[in-house]
Amino acid sequence: MTTALTSRVEPSPAKESVEKPPERWVRPAVFGLLAVTALLYFWNLTASGYGNSFYAAAVQSGTQDWKAWLFGSLDAGNVLTVDKPPAALWVTTAFARVFGFSSFTVLAPQALMGVASAGLLYLTVKRTSGPVAGLFAGAALAATPVAALMFKFNNPDALLTLLLIVAAYCTVRAIEKASPRWLAFAGAAIGFGFLTKMMQAFLVLPAFGLAYLIAAPTSVRKRLLHLLGAVVSVLVSAGWFLALVDLWPTDSRPYIGGSTDDSLLELALGYNGLGRIFGEGGGMMVGGTGGGMGGGNVGFGGESGLTRMFGASFGGEVSWLLPAALIGLVAGLWFTRRAARTDKTRAALLVWGGWLLVTALVFSYMSGIVHPYYAVALAPSIAAVVAISGTSLWRGRAHLGPRVFLSLMIAASAVWAYILLDRNADWLPALRWIVAGLGLVTATVVLVGVPPLRRLVAVVATVSVLTVGLATTAYAVETAILAHSGSIPTSGPATGGTRVMGGGMGMDEEASSELGAALAATTTKWAAATSSSQSAASLELASGKPVIGIGGWSGQDPAPTLAEFQQYVANGDIAYYVEGGRGGGPGGGSNEISEWVAANFTATTVGEQTVYRLL
Numbered sequence: 001m002t003t004a005l006t007s008r009v010e011p012s013p014a015k016e017s018v019e020k021p022p023e024r025w026v027r028p029a030v031f032g033l034l035a036v037t038a039l040l041y042f043w044n045l046t047a048s049g050y051g052n053s054f055y056a057a058a059v060q061s062g063t064q065d066w067k068a069w070l071f072g073s074l075d076a077g078n079v080l081t082v083d084k085p086p087a088a089l090w091v092t093t094a095f096a097r098v099f100g101f102s103s104f105t106v107l108a109p110q111a112l113m114g115v116a117s118a119g120l121l122y123l124t125v126k127r128t129s130g131p132v133a134g135l136f137a138g139a140a141l142a143a144t145p146v147a148a149l150m151f152k153f154n155n156p157d158a159l160l161t162l163l164l165i166v167a168a169y170c171t172v173r174a175i176e177k178a179s180p181r182w183l184a185f186a187g188a189a190i191g192f193g194f195l196t197k198m199m200q201a202f203l204v205l206p207a208f209g210l211a212y213l214i215a216a217p218t219s220v221r222k223r224l225l226h227l228l229g230a231v232v233s234v235l236v237s238a239g240w241f242l243a244l245v246d247l248w249p250t251d252s253r254p255y256i257g258g259s260t261d262d263s264l265l266e267l268a269l270g271y272n273g274l275g276r277i278f279g280e281g282g283g284m285m286v287g288g289t290g291g292g293m294g295g296g297n298v299g300f301g302g303e304s305g306l307t308r309m310f311g312a313s314f315g316g317e318v319s320w321l322l323p324a325a326l327i328g329l330v331a332g333l334w335f336t337r338r339a340a341r342t343d344k345t346r347a348a349l350l351v352w353g354g355w356l357l358v359t360a361l362v363f364s365y366m367s368g369i370v371h372p373y374y375a376v377a378l379a380p381s382i383a384a385v386v387a388i389s390g391t392s393l394w395r396g397r398a399h400l401g402p403r404v405f406l407s408l409m410i411a412a413s414a415v416w417a418y419i420l421l422d423r424n425a426d427w428l429p430a431l432r433w434i435v436a437g438l439g440l441v442t443a444t445v446v447l448v449g450v451p452p453l454r455r456l457v458a459v460v461a462t463v464s465v466l467t468v469g470l471a472t473t474a475y476a477v478e479t480a481i482l483a484h485s486g487s488i489p490t491s492g493p494a495t496g497g498t499r500v501m502g503g504g505m506g507m508d509e510e511a512s513s514e515l516g517a518a519l520a521a522t523t524t525k526w527a528a529a530t531s532s533s534q535s536a537a538s539l540e541l542a543s544g545k546p547v548i549g550i551g552g553w554s555g556q557d558p559a560p561t562l563a564e565f566q567q568y569v570a571n572g573d574i575a576y577y578v579e580g581g582r583g584g585g586p587g588g589g590s591n592e593i594s595e596w597v598a599a600n601f602t603a604t605t606v607g608e609q610t611v612y613r614l615l
Contacts, residue, residue: 026131030122033135037118037142040480041111041151046103047483050541051154054487055089056106057537058082061546062093063101069093073254074533076546077526080559083258083271083552085241087195088156110158114151117162117380118142124169125384128348133391136465140383143469145491146317148476150376153489156197157376163193164204165380168351171208175347178218180226187230191237198272200377203362207354215347255559257552276368299488301370308364316420316492318375318382320472323412325382328389329353331405348388356381371488394461397450407447410464414439417471427493431474439467514607515578516542522575529565530578531555531590539578548574551590562592569614577601579610
């Protein structure tokens with residue numbers, strides 16, 4: 001009985017050929033998925049302006065100077081970089097160089113990455129579970145609220161998510177025929193993921209390595225050698241830029257923002273690595289507070305622990321299908337426990353399920369900086385696990401075991417959607433009742449058993465998909481039509497038609513506009529200098545000219561030093577010093593610089609902003 005049940009649950013080629021849609025419908029359905037995804041992500045795109053002004057200013061700088069493009073400098077004069085590696089900036093800056101710098105060219109690359117992510121997820125899941133599962137996975141990713149947020153915003157997370165899906169696709173291809181070439185491609189994608197958002201890209205490595213080690217159809221020795229080759233691929237694709245930064249003369253490149261010793265490797269291990277996990281060192285400084293702020297601080301993840309992904313911070317971003325994914329993962333691994341070692345369904349569940357579990361656990365227990373939008377890296381794995389396990393269980397619906405798990409997936413999705421929607425009870429109040437009612441009724445019908453009538457089967461299948469996807473889709477659409485700005489964007493409904501968290505503008509719009517006009521008229525290497533990168537970024541965008549962000553994002557970067565700043569002034573390289581922004585830490589030097597400027601130059605007012613003319 002177990003063997004028969006397993007064969008029913010697993011998608012065999014014969015079974016797929018019976019239950020998949022006719023081929024003539026597959027291609028239009030895929031094009032439809034991509035078209036709807038593009039509409040969702042490009043709709044009202046420029047309403048968010050430049051999105052995150054910090055990264056937008058770096059893109060502008062990259063269009064003005066090649067070295068700034070290479071290193072990801074905040075300013076075209078190359079004083080210091082942003083506090084992330086530059087791969088995402090490479091892509092967006094290339095787009096802006098070709099089509100001109102604007103709000104659209106800053107945000108459109110992320111929307112294109114979103115469409116590519118949905119399409120590639122379809123292709124990856126289709127290889128192991130058929131086109132229906134692939135379409136569901138692609139649609140589920142596109143309709144995840146945090147995806148609708150980050151694929152319309154210019155943080156590095158969009159490129160990271162796409163690269164991780166690329167790596168998963170290559171891993172699945174590698175497992176099929178024990179291909180070291182495809183496995184090396186997967187390693188290269190992860191390496192470039194490191195150059196996008198550093199160590200977060202490595203969270204998928206345990207899952208991909210385990211899946212290949214278990215399921216690749218070759219000897220253990222060759223599997224281990226292939227994995228070693230993939231590790232080398234990761235190191236080479238990530239390490240070339242680390243070596244370039246290290247070998248480049250420090251006096252002719254920008255300071256590596258966020259690092260303590262002008263080292264990209266230290267940035268990866270410290271501020272953007274262990275500091276974010278354990279809450280140690282400089283990685284704790286954001287807005288003058290620690291990342292592990294706990295409690296009700298939604299922008300910083302709330303309390304760490306096993307339930308964080310379901311809490312007020314992450315829940316509405318990504319957890320709509322998470323209960324179904326966990327149930328489906330357990331069911332899929334159970335029903336394939338006696339399958340052949342090379343079973344494709346189990347291998348796929350190991351790839352996506354391992355990605356899901358490792359990433360979710362790390363995000364849940366991080367005590368350093370963590371923001372809700374990080375959860376976009378979870379969205380592909382959740383979508384894939386639900387699609388693979390759900391379609392497999394549907395194929396085995398003639399047996400009670402699969403029906404029990406499938407009905408649990410549907411009921412859990414409906415109940416959890418009700419809870420999430422109830423957190424915003426004034427927004428579409430009837431929706432939570434509709435989803436809950438449909439879900440519980442459909443789960444009951446599936447559990448009892450669907451009579452083998454083609455039309456009835458189609459109706460139940462359609463209602464099941466609607467139940468699972470209706471709430472998250474509505475939330476994603478609401479997210480997509482709103483404008484977002486600041487450094488910590490969040491998804492979901494909001495009053496006033498915009499979502500703003502974490503700031504991002506160093507001064508008010510009126511002063512920035514008037515001061516921007518004055519800076520735009522300058523001809524010096526830098527139009528101005530000011531404390532902190534956020535203030536410098538808004539001035540750069542207002543004026544179109546380079547501005548030094550003294551001390552970097554947190555004010556702690558020792559760039560420029562007082563002596564360097566004094567030399568810039570003596571050379572006539574800086575026109576203005578703009579008072580304001582965030583004060584520097586002990587190593588930043590911004591307090592020393594502001595005191596020196598105040599003691600040696602006369603203050604004036606532009607708009608409502610205090611400035612010093614340095615020429």
